[in-house]
Amino acid sequence: MTSETPPRTRPGDDPELAHRTLESMWRIRRFEEAVDDLFARGLMHGTMHLSIGQEGSATGACLRLRQDDAITSTHRGHGHCIAKGASLERMMAELLGKETGYCRGRGGSMHIADTATGNLGANGIVAGGIPIAAGAALAYQMQGLDRVVVSFFGDGATNEGAFHEALNLAAIWSLPVIFVCENNKYGMSFSTEHSIAIAHVAERAAAYGMPGETVDGNDVEAVDQAVSAAVDRARRGDGPTLVEAETYRWKGHSKSDKNLYRTREEIAQWRTRDPIVAFEEAVRSRGTLDDATLQGIRDEAVATIRDAAQAANAAPDARADDILSSVFAEVAR
Amino acid sequence: MTSETPPRTRPGDDPELAHRTLESMWRIRRFEEAVDDLFARGLMHGTMHLSIGQEGSATGACLRLRQDDAITSTHRGHGHCIAKGASLERMMAELLGKETGYCRGRGGSMHIADTATGNLGANGIVAGGIPIAAGAALAYQMQGLDRVVVSFFGDGATNEGAFHEALNLAAIWSLPVIFVCENNKYGMSFSTEHSIAIAHVAERAAAYGMPGETVDGNDVEAVDQAVSAAVDRARRGDGPTLVEAETYRWKGHSKSDKNLYRTREEIAQWRTRDPIVAFEEAVRSRGTLDDATLQGIRDEAVATIRDAAQAANAAPDARADDILSSVFAEVAR
Amino acid sequence: MTLTQHPHGAPTESPQTGATMRELTYSEAVREAMAQAMADDDRVFVLGEDVGVYGGAFGVTGDLYQRFGGERVRDTPISELGIVGAAVGAAVAGMRPIVEIQFSDFTCQAMDQIVNQAAKIHFMLGGELSVPMVLRTPLGSGTGAAAQHSQSLEAWFAHVPGLKVVMPATPADAKGLLLSAIDDPNPVIVLEHKLLYRQSGPVPEAAERVPLGQSVVRREGADLTIVATGVMVSRALEAAETLSAKGIEASVVDPRTLSPFDADPVLESVAHTGRALLIQEAPSHVGFMAEVSARIAESAALYRLLAPIRRLCGLDVPIPYAPALEKAVVPQVDSIVREAHDLVQGS
Amino acid sequence: MTLTQHPHGAPTESPQTGATMRELTYSEAVREAMAQAMADDDRVFVLGEDVGVYGGAFGVTGDLYQRFGGERVRDTPISELGIVGAAVGAAVAGMRPIVEIQFSDFTCQAMDQIVNQAAKIHFMLGGELSVPMVLRTPLGSGTGAAAQHSQSLEAWFAHVPGLKVVMPATPADAKGLLLSAIDDPNPVIVLEHKLLYRQSGPVPEAAERVPLGQSVVRREGADLTIVATGVMVSRALEAAETLSAKGIEASVVDPRTLSPFDADPVLESVAHTGRALLIQEAPSHVGFMAEVSARIAESAALYRLLAPIRRLCGLDVPIPYAPALEKAVVPQVDSIVREAHDLVQGS
Ligand SMILES: Cc1ncc(C[n+]2csc(CCOP(=O)(O)OP(=O)(O)O)c2C)c(N)n1
Ligand SMILES: Cc1ncc(C[n+]2csc(CCOP(=O)(O)OP(=O)(O)O)c2C)c(N)n1
Numbered sequence A, B: 001m002t003s004e005t006p007p008r009t010r011p012g013d014d015p016e017l018a019h020r021t022l023e024s025m026w027r028i029r030r031f032e033e034a035v036d037d038l039f040a041r042g043l044m045h046g047t048m049h050l051s052i053g054q055e056g057s058a059t060g061a062c063l064r065l066r067q068d069d070a071i072t073s074t075h076r077g078h079g080h081c082i083a084k085g086a087s088l089e090r091m092m093a094e095l096l097g098k099e100t101g102y103c104r105g106r107g108g109s110m111h112i113a114d115t116a117t118g119n120l121g122a123n124g125i126v127a128g129g130i131p132i133a134a135g136a137a138l139a140y141q142m143q144g145l146d147r148v149v150v151s152f153f154g155d156g157a158t159n160e161g162a163f164h165e166a167l168n169l170a171a172i173w174s175l176p177v178i179f180v181c182e183n184n185k186y187g188m189s190f191s192t193e194h195s196i197a198i199a200h201v202a203e204r205a206a207a208y209g210m211p212g213e214t215v216d217g218n219d220v221e222a223v224d225q226a227v228s229a230a231v232d233r234a235r236r237g238d239g240p241t242l243v244e245a246e247t248y249r250w251k252g253h254s255k256s257d258k259n260l261y262r263t264r265e266e267i268a269q270w271r272t273r274d275p276i277v278a279f280e281e282a283v284r285s286r287g288t289l290d291d292a293t294l295q296g297i298r299d300e301a302v303a304t305i306r307d308a309a310q311a312a313n314a315a316p317d318a319r320a321d322d323i324l325s326s327v328f329a330e331v332a333r
Numbered sequence C, D: 001m002t003l004t005q006h007p008h009g010a011p012t013e014s015p016q017t018g019a020t021m022r023e024l025t026y027s028e029a030v031r032e033a034m035a036q037a038m039a040d041d042d043r044v045f046v047l048g049e050d051v052g053v054y055g056g057a058f059g060v061t062g063d064l065y066q067r068f069g070g071e072r073v074r075d076t077p078i079s080e081l082g083i084v085g086a087a088v089g090a091a092v093a094g095m096r097p098i099v100e101i102q103f104s105d106f107t108c109q110a111m112d113q114i115v116n117q118a119a120k121i122h123f124m125l126g127g128e129l130s131v132p133m134v135l136r137t138p139l140g141s142g143t144g145a146a147a148q149h150s151q152s153l154e155a156w157f158a159h160v161p162g163l164k165v166v167m168p169a170t171p172a173d174a175k176g177l178l179l180s181a182i183d184d185p186n187p188v189i190v191l192e193h194k195l196l197y198r199q200s201g202p203v204p205e206a207a208e209r210v211p212l213g214q215s216v217v218r219r220e221g222a223d224l225t226i227v228a229t230g231v232m233v234s235r236a237l238e239a240a241e242t243l244s245a246k247g248i249e250a251s252v253v254d255p256r257t258l259s260p261f262d263a264d265p266v267l268e269s270v271a272h273t274g275r276a277l278l279i280q281e282a283p284s285h286v287g288f289m290a291e292v293s294a295r296i297a298e299s300a301a302l303y304r305l306l307a308p309i310r311r312l313c314g315l316d317v318p319i320p321y322a323p324a325l326e327k328a329v330v331p332q333v334d335s336i337v338r339e340a341h342d343l344v345q346g347s
């Protein structure tokens, strides 16, 4: 389907938007690289799911959201978190199991939420956040607010019953929610060529009577156009949309991945479609930002992540003493 | 979609087929009336879900199945059971909690299975039988058999995650299974106008890349044509189909239903579309069967059900003494 | 006797506050709690299958749809996982959802949202969010609905850190505990026994809370302590009367909240009587009464035991359909009397 | 001493049949069992997420895909409910599926097919059908995967009539119990602890079955009886060595099968030592060790107790992420030593 609203300024045509877009994408890239490095050096524990290569979909989908709009995220959620504006230091602190981390060291990489920026939480359960997003959208609708919810999930998640039930609920109640499927071609090792018998995940929208659209997830402007149109519809009360952003993860699924299920060539080919490089070229060629500014943004990202990592490192470790009292929220009334 | 195979003899054109079709529909009708009566008189316990008005879909879908083809059924399963050839006496005995019942009184109305006629079981869980049907079809495929599975379920069941996951599995593995949705317009009290945002359940087939077709479920010949075409495809190894049979239940959802969610007019209007009357008129007008034969079939149904009920009634009550040893199948090896 | 001084000793049947009482059925009491909470607080709403014009599978929501409208008494498709997930999302976004699941057996469909999401979000997210939702669902056998519609799964929920679990045994508790559950900023599972829905009893007119986490001593007797949950509470009390006629006096303790579990009234009663009979409808193996037994066996009350602890539970079988079989697999008044009698005479 | 005559006394580490033993890791032992079963019986096949070329989330299926092909080592979409349902259907239609669920936490997605279908079909259908399927899944904490990837839900499965539940603690049992599970005509849940996958031990080369429903005494000592499951068995044995150095001798009993549970070895040992310390990783409240405690407290062994029964279990909290916190919430060797020491000295 195509959006009913006239195309809005492309992020690459507006200096301020272009700046924010690149800043977000570079911060995600550098954050993930730092995490990768910390794991490689054995300084981080647990597991991790990096979104390097997927910076375009996270950034494009969150670019024009209001701070009071909400998102639900996934196990591969660092990018969503950063794109929505979370504190890099508190994120890094969480991954390092620090008391200053978003979850006070209780959740780690897969459970970061940030109420201040409307992040209702990453999720360790594939598709676990989708019904929660529908429910949050229901709350906003009942509260008479014009807030919307963007729910991120992967291609693999669309084979879970939770996806089906949540999209149906959102459709029949025309909830203000945008379902953003980051189709990176694999659910762990299982390719979409085998896991679904259709060409595009977006075709599943028809089963719920909701619009569905497939865009190039590595074209941050295409993602912005599709999601922004869906956001307008949702705010107007015209209900949910399924947006499929086709992208690719450069790294393995998690640290234990040996990449046996895909070829070096495939990975190399997708690396040539770097969403950041593509957008930098666009803004340069359009004369929106000059080389010096671009370099400045890159340098700032490196410095910000370095500072966040240092500050996080210096923070005290998570405390165990109040662990029993952390299970339940305190009864007010 | 339309079937690739040339339309086969219509059941109403062939005396033997027409006879079997009517016999099945009348037996279902009379069986359900007898059950309704036993409940009303307090002679039966638990609950019941009658399929009066839906005889066409059960009969049409099972009409040309082989005995070694399988079905999975639902809480509203008496019709499926009868259409596949189960013993009316053992069914009635089960509902009466007798030792001679299909489940030895352990299961009741919602749990009748009959391996002899390929009935893998009714199910008290909405959509519970759909993944099981896919699994049985997988078994036949792996065993190199050309058996197919017909999975019955209602419109409401298509909103369960189990429906979604099972249809996707069947599609990607092109399993020999036919998904027959008996869309009787309501899941308990909730109308399909509210529970789904699309016109036809069959549209959901597109989400799995499988053919979907909507037919008049009260036209037993239409159901036969659609299901038989799907069965041929499945046997050929061309995978699953979703067939939606539009029908209506004349009675309440269960004994506790006060019918507050629908109008008398709606019920009356659908009663004029009686699948049995319609088929009788067809075979009479086409001269396939004469009035005497038709009357004979009706009388036989009444007698058969009466005899089944009497025999069942005379049987011993279910025994409790071996209940503890009934939980597990005995270890052979 | 020490038990009478015990704070939990006060029978909840009589109003703490002297408020007016009326006879209500258990389901009327549940409905009244929901109605009063919805009238008090716009954030409270009900969602579930057929809770609207149908009035609920067991008629519990009744006329709430007519009184509060379809927005706040919301019919849903048959999608338990989606419904509970929607409630979790609505709760983190500021609402106070009450989900009705038609039969507790169908919580199996929603376990991920109940256990992996609702129960863990507050802890896992370091307190960043909480999930003030209530999940109401009927459990138990006795209606001839067979194995997939008759389970008692309270032990599962009680085993999950982050869930609070209540099992009201009287109309007054059905109302008071539900009101507390709705107030609570955490997910609370309310397990209502089908056979109780039609039982009536005195219920305060006012929106009186019964605090979560307080067991209650429903009857006092010196010879043995019976601990029972749900529908087994009234069966135990009935059995106690029969036993009394035979000169055996039983104390009957009703935990009411299974998690957090208030064990003290049980331990004090057992220390006093020296005999414990633990009764649940659920299958015996790894059920809630195993926990009650363990609490006794790791406490000082162990030294006061005059006989081994006894459990009288459902058989370790699925619930069968035929009436006689269905009755035979779960404790009944006569089997309780027999067991109590053996316990007291045998020691 | 009576225990040595006990049939369960024979340590499974040494082959009953004198068959050749090799050192294998726990995951190699699991894989070997599946390979031998598939080689023996065409009906046996494996399905699950990433069990194919990836070799399984924990590498357990490894090279089975290369050896048996994608038909019999079948990758599935991320659809736990559908996968288990497909296994149930395949089982009733004559196959012998082995389902792998990547983390036991995700059985929450499949509970309906496990509990309402697989566990009940044989009983509910009057024996008309049975469900010979195996569900293998890793449980437990210690990998920094946090609350949604670290649960120990064995108590849930053990509470469900119709399911058999095993928790192998050694490589030999991992192989032998899995082979018995595959033979069994009923649904069997096999709970493998992640931290055990890399532990090695002697495993018979032959396809030797370890019968379901037999507890084993792993160590004998006169001062106390430790009952432990899964990864806690090795921790208990390690603690027992430390205690031995302090002059305290512990018996260690490993139930191995949680349902049906063979309580006799526990009761006999406790009758002998007079002290019971029950250890599990799962949260304490309504966990499996509550059942073990209840079995002791309702048996004659109660009269032999020199001290109240003790449970050392996981705290009633979700599993946290940070390494120090994660360790702090479940029993470790030193806390076992401390608890055992207190128990023996304190009485
Ligand atoms: C319910 C559930 N099943 C399985 C897993 C294990 N798992 C974690 S991520 C993942 C792949 C998810 O694929 P997709 O949804 O495409 O997201 P991607 O990893 O590609 O971003 C799997 C199988 C899980 N966390 N939750
Ligand atoms: C998982 C589950 N949820 C809810 C129910 C209660 N219930 C039984 S039948 C039914 C309606 C089913 O509607 P549909 O699938 O359209 O079948 P129909 O009754 O119309 O034949 C409901 C809600 C159930 N048995 N199982």
Ligand SMILES: [Mg+2]
Pocket: A154, A155, A156, A182, A183, A184, A185, A186, A187, A188
């Ligand atoms: Mg993916």
Ligand SMILES: [Mg+2]
Pocket: B154, B155, B156, B182, B183, B184, B185, B186, B187, B188
């Ligand atoms: Mg229907």
